[in-house]
Amino acid sequence: MQVTALYRHPIKSHGRECLDAVTLVTGQTIPWDRTWAVTHEASKADAAETAWVACHNFMIGTRTPALAGIWAKLDEVERRVTLTHQDLEELTFCPDDPEDVAEFLNWVAPLCPENRACPTGIVTAGTRGMTDSDYPSVSLMNVASHRAIEQAISGPLELERWRGNIWIDGAAEWEEFGWLGRDIQIGEATLRLREPIERCAHTSANPRTGQRDADTLGTLESDFGHQDFGIYAEVVNGGEIRIGDKAVLQ
Known part of the structure; x- marks a missing residue:
């Protein structure tokens, strides 16, 4: 598994920014995320x-x-x-x-x-950071799960809909929900995977136009039996993460 995308959201719900690298700090969100x-x-x-x-x-x-x-x-x-x-x-x-x-x-x-x-x-x-979780969290996303939703919805979806921080490719679809309670090393950092992220209607809005154009919640519920996408994680050991870095479960 490896990192394929990194994002931060300086102002909560008001825009996202792509990153090439980020240095995580123990016990904190991604720096400048939801500041x-x-x-x-x-x-x-x-x-x-x-x-x-x-x-x-x-x-x-x-x-x-x-x-x-x-x-x-x-x-x-x-x-x-x-x-x-x-x-x-x-x-x-x-x-x-x-x-x-x-x-x-x-x-x-x-x-x-x-x-x-x-x-x-x-x-x-x-x-x-004003994360949705009541603890400083970093959100981890699985590209394969995103692809599964695209297939179910019969069309492309933008990664940005999920407002995630770290995107990982190389795992099976929905495999991430079996990782809860474990640690994962990504680049120099280690994160503890705590809980799935329950999703809201924000994911139905197009990140280019701002118009609701996809029934993401209905698709999650009807095709996969839940409304979760991604995992909240805590940084237990800080360090740099870069696009292309390996991600290894511990």
Whole structure:
């Protein structure tokens, strides 16, 4: 097995970025993954820097599918994010700067349905990352399982729909669910595989257009008897991971 793709998502549900390499840190998410999250009127995260809270406190693709069409690029030194969407002009801003955040809120407003909660600001949990899991996690995806869904749905699907961090090829389809509780060494890092990731309607939205165009949840349920895709893992030994690195179960 080997790594075929790496992604991070600097702002939760607001774009993904492809990586060639990443250095994992013990007990943390992928660096800069879900570092920021966008609040709405009912959010309990009302300070610029806050503790972890659950995903329903934020603007997410389940309720706002057009967000799936956003792509991101992070300048780590300047802490500035460039967002692109096929229906909007490019935006570069600092999520820590209140004036820049106001500009972002205007930028993203056309993607938000009028009958849903509106974005109100951006918060950060520091290096903790606003993962959907209540512990700092890294998500591991199996390319073969993705192909199985493509076959069942009778058409191609983009990897980005699953918002995963590390993609592994060379395993059998759905083999990953038999790895739970084990460790896996990927490049220099070791991760403990903890639990399957239950999926939501965000996966039905096209990451190019932001339009819902595939019944991913219905296909998972009807053809495979569950709505899980990918595994949450914890970093138990940090180190560098690169595209092409081997992945070995321990």
